[in-house]
Amino acid sequence: MKCPYCETAINITWTTHFIYEHDECWDPYEIESGQEVRHGKCPECNKLIILLVSSNFIGTDRDEFGSLRERYIKEDSPYNEVFIFPKFSIKTVAPEVPEKYGRDYKEAAAILAISPKASAAMSRRLLQTILRENYGVKKGNLNKEIDEFLDSNKVSSFISESLHYLRFIGNFAAHPSKCKNTGEIVEVEASEAECSLGTLDALFDFAFVQPAILEAWKKKINDKLIELGKKPLSDS
Ligand SMILES: [Zn+2]
Numbered sequence: 001m002k003c004p005y006c007e008t009a010i011n012i013t014w015t016t017h018f019i020y021e022h023d024e025c026w027d028p029y030e031i032e033s034g035q036e037v038r039h040g041k042c043p044e045c046n047k048l049i050i051l052l053v054s055s056n057f058i059g060t061d062r063d064e065f066g067s068l069r070e071r072y073i074k075e076d077s078p079y080n081e082v083f084i085f086p087k088f089s090i091k092t093v094a095p096e097v098p099e100k101y102g103r104d105y106k107e108a109a110a111i112l113a114i115s116p117k118a119s120a121a122m123s124r125r126l127l128q129t130i131l132r133e134n135y136g137v138k139k140g141n142l143n144k145e146i147d148e149f150l151d152s153n154k155v156s157s158f159i160s161e162s163l164h165y166l167r168f169i170g171n172f173a174a175h176p177s178k179c180k181n182t183g184e185i186v187e188v189e190a191s192e193a194e195c196s197l198g199t200l201d202a203l204f205d206f207a208f209v210q211p212a213i214l215e216a217w218k219k220k221i222n223d224k225l226i227e228l229g230k231k232p233l234s235d236s
Pocket of ligand 1: 003004005006007008042043044045046047
């Protein structure tokens with residue numbers, strides 16, 4: 001898992017508390033759906049993380065006091081984990097990114113665990129705002145706006161392919177679709193909302209961070225040339 005504070009990939013040794021649903025009558029070898037609360041500290045930043053895990057559990061035998069000695073998550077069980085604390089991922093944004101975009105991005109990240117659909121919809125809206133305000137992309141539908149941006153800008157294959165996926169997820173978040181087989185509304189998953197945020201990360205880098213680094217280099221070199229009495233370099 002990724003630490004919600006420092007975003008490092010980490011392995012935590014959890015302390016676990018099981019929430020019994022049928023404490024008295026649970027046969028240790030019977031499968032029981034239930035929850036456990038896990039807490040531990042990030043080995044990198046040492047901050048507290050608390051998770052609620054829901055799954056199917058199976059026990060071993062009981063000790064002399066009647067408590068289960070061990071319990072495991074039954075293989076192939078449905079599994080869900082949510083952060084209880086911290087409530088939201090603490091995402092950081094590079095200082096070169098304009099504040100209004102950074103604020104919307106952090107909000108989309110903050111609601112990811114509660115509503116992936118709302119998060120993906122916010123990412124979609126932010127993407128459109130950045131393309132319109134910084135690349136003069138004309139207001140249209142998401143597909144057209146992404147095509148217009150890709151046609152007039154040389155971007156990495158990571159960005160162009162991510163945008164290709166984001167247009168699918170973004171449309172999906174804005175216009176609920178039904179599953180062909182079951183007729184049920186298919187929801188945006190957390191991993192898809194995370195992919196939308198990842199695309200914004202790459203776009204922030206392309207649109208704001210890299211140009212700022214380049215400008216700083218140019219200025220440094222040109223200042224030196226001027227100091228030496230030479231003509232500063234012009235853009236190629
Ligand atoms: Zn951490």
